[in-house]
Amino acid sequence: MHTLIIIDDEEEIRNGLSRFFPWHELGYEVVRTFDNGKAALDYLLTHPVDVALCDIRMPIMTGIELAERLHREKSETALLFLTGHKDFEYAKQAIIFNVNNYIVKPTKYEELYAIFSSLKLELDEKKGGSERKIESDHGSVIRAVKLFVNQHYQDVTLEKAANHVHLNPYYLSSYFKEKTGENFSDYVLRAKMRKAVELLADIRYKTYEVSEMVGYSNAKNFTRTFKKFYGVTPREYKQSGAPSE
Template sequence: MLCDIQMPVMSGIDVARELHQQNSPVKVVFLSGYREFEYAQQALSYGVKSYIVKPTKYNELENVFRKLKIELDQSKGSQSPSTKVPEEKESAAPETVIAKVKSYLEQNYREATLDDAARLVHMNPYYLSKYFKKKTGENFSDYLIRVKMEKAKEFLMDVNNRTYTISEMVGYSNVKNFTRTFRKYVGKSPREFRNWE
């Protein structure tokens, strides 16, 4: 569990203490500001595995969790040497994260945001942006634009839909911004695309 120290309802220290008292197998990693450094150190008594000082980079976060995974795998191996985790299960988590994000964007393209997508998969927006790019090879914003423009192309097939209406339907309050983005993506203006089709 990646946990900030300062959070509403329960602080990171409270979460670590509660898990420790319950003898929970959940491993906690703290993300904290420099001023909270000593505060984070105190939580080590509750079994917190590591702390990461903000601001940090994606690679640093990834390294911490890679080491933690190795530690957990070794622990499982010592308890049941004959048990091996299938490779497809190891990759299930990242596949699930990306699938959830893509599904969210395809269903909520009109008002979708990086912050809302990050909350959906319990990730920091900055890390989700980096993670999405790493796993899909495409920027989050570019993928969202692609979804919007593909929807716009569908809506343009109905001659009853006006351009300004379609603009609003895919989340653009300014029709000029929509037209500019559509032209950049398709190579034609919405009107030209409709006439061409």
């Protein structure tokens, strides 16, 4: 688990983020919350913390002032700004002080999930004293997901694949893209199309039957997708031979 503190002078936001966002699913533990930057700084100077999610405009010490001080102290805490102010000057200062990201209120669940999912991968690699073990773990998850897709191509979904490897769907989507360079949905489509080619080569199956076998209840949708993917229709493929991806 990566340690996390939340800093915001608005109690409703502070408590809402700390209590109701699924941090544990992403691999984070909220260890403290603060209502101003000075209290957070005092804590950070004596306690190692992996991540700080911080509002910009606060009493006593602003988020910018906190970022400047942490930068001066060469702190390894990853700092993310949370603010309702779309102000370019703030954004520029965030860049100067190596702030990791800039999240505008009101926060969207999917955006927050994606940002912290990506950050977790960075923190894992930074923290892991054994890179080979981390990469091995990453590879095992990706292999398991790909195997699941190729075994259940007919009705596979992101939710089913995520459940199979015990990950949240939002996290798996970001994770899969990060590690393979390909969207999960694109990989599923490729698996379906490859299976379709294999089945179309068997003269026993008609196009509408292949369509159903790879998860398309509507044969017209299957034909349209197949042609977009391979450049020929299923009928044309049967007549002329194997298409190229």
